[in-house]
Amino acid sequence: MDKQLLIFDFDGTLIDSVPDLADATNAMLTTLGKETYPIDSIRNWVGNGSRMLVERALVGKVEVLEGELTVEEADHAEQVFFEAYNNISGSKTVAYPDVDNGLKKLKDAGYTLALVTNKPIRFVPKILRSFGWQDLFAEVLGGDSLAVKKPDPAPLLHVCEALNIDPAQAIMIGDSRNDILAGQNANMDTLGLSYGYNYGQDIRELNPTEAFDDFAALVDYLL
Known part of the structure; x- marks a missing residue:
């Protein structure tokens, strides 16, 4: 890649x-x-x-x-x-299969990782710490970190600017139309995951660059 x-x-x-x-x-x-x-x-x-x-x-x-x-x-x-x-303790929130190992493989392979969520930023650090992921991501944005959130491309472009990386060298990875549209609006490649929250719509209908049914397959594609 x-x-x-x-x-x-x-x-x-x-x-x-x-x-x-x-x-x-x-x-x-x-x-x-x-x-x-x-x-x-x-x-x-x-x-x-x-x-x-x-x-x-x-x-x-x-x-x-x-x-x-x-x-x-x-x-x-x-x-x-x-x-x-x-x-709430957060004990019912779990990582999807192969995500923990996969993220570490991608970082070890030399990728820069960032997180852009529509979840309010105040709740993000606690969850990251619970999985031991607080040092994996070079940049983390929540839904209220900027004036707009996904599907607006601004959060993605903000991350690229903060890390001094051209959007053409970035990939947006997500499970919903907001993720794919944000990436497309930012003129970057998009990778869709079919197992998440997309209101019953197949992520492939949104025409991501590629789509996968599990995280391990996505990691294999990127490596």
């Missing part, structure tokens, strides 16, 4: 965080006196950042129509969610 920089998504790509996110979401709903939902429903609401997860949970569906929620309702619910998620 003639690439230098691998930019990874987090939730749905490296880690399965849905069990903990579901617990926090239902804790929020319980606090607000609302109906709770099974994990399989909440799984379909993850991937666009905490605000969208909260809004989807409040209305009980993926598509939130204009006028269904007031800004004040969503603001309050999001703060309740943050408190609930902060109080």
Whole structure:
């Protein structure tokens, strides 16, 4: 490979965080006196950042129509969610198979690794430490690190600029349309993973440069 920089998504790509996110979401709903939902429903609401997860949970569906929620309702619910998620131990969040070993192989092979997630940045360091990954990534951005988040290309381009690497020498790796679109919008190659959170859509429909069904196959491709 003639690439230098691998930019990874987090939730749905490296880690399965849905069990903990579901617990926090239902804790929020319980606090607000609302109906709770099974994990399989909440799984379909993850991937666009905490605000969208909260809004989807409040209305009980993926598509939130204009006028269904007031800004004040969503603001309050999001703060309740943050408190609930902060109080969760994180023990239900797990790495997908072969991710731990694969990341270390890629770094040892000379790639620069970065992380760009739509998860609020305040929750990222704790999770990285729990897996011992805090020193793997040269740059880490959360969904609120900049004024915009994926699928906007700005976070990816920001990472490239910070590391002084041309976007043409970077690859965006993720499991959802936000990741693939962000990479395409930044004019970089994209690698899709089919096992994550993509609202039931096959990642291949978004025309990534390549797509894989497991992380080990992606690592083999890059090496």
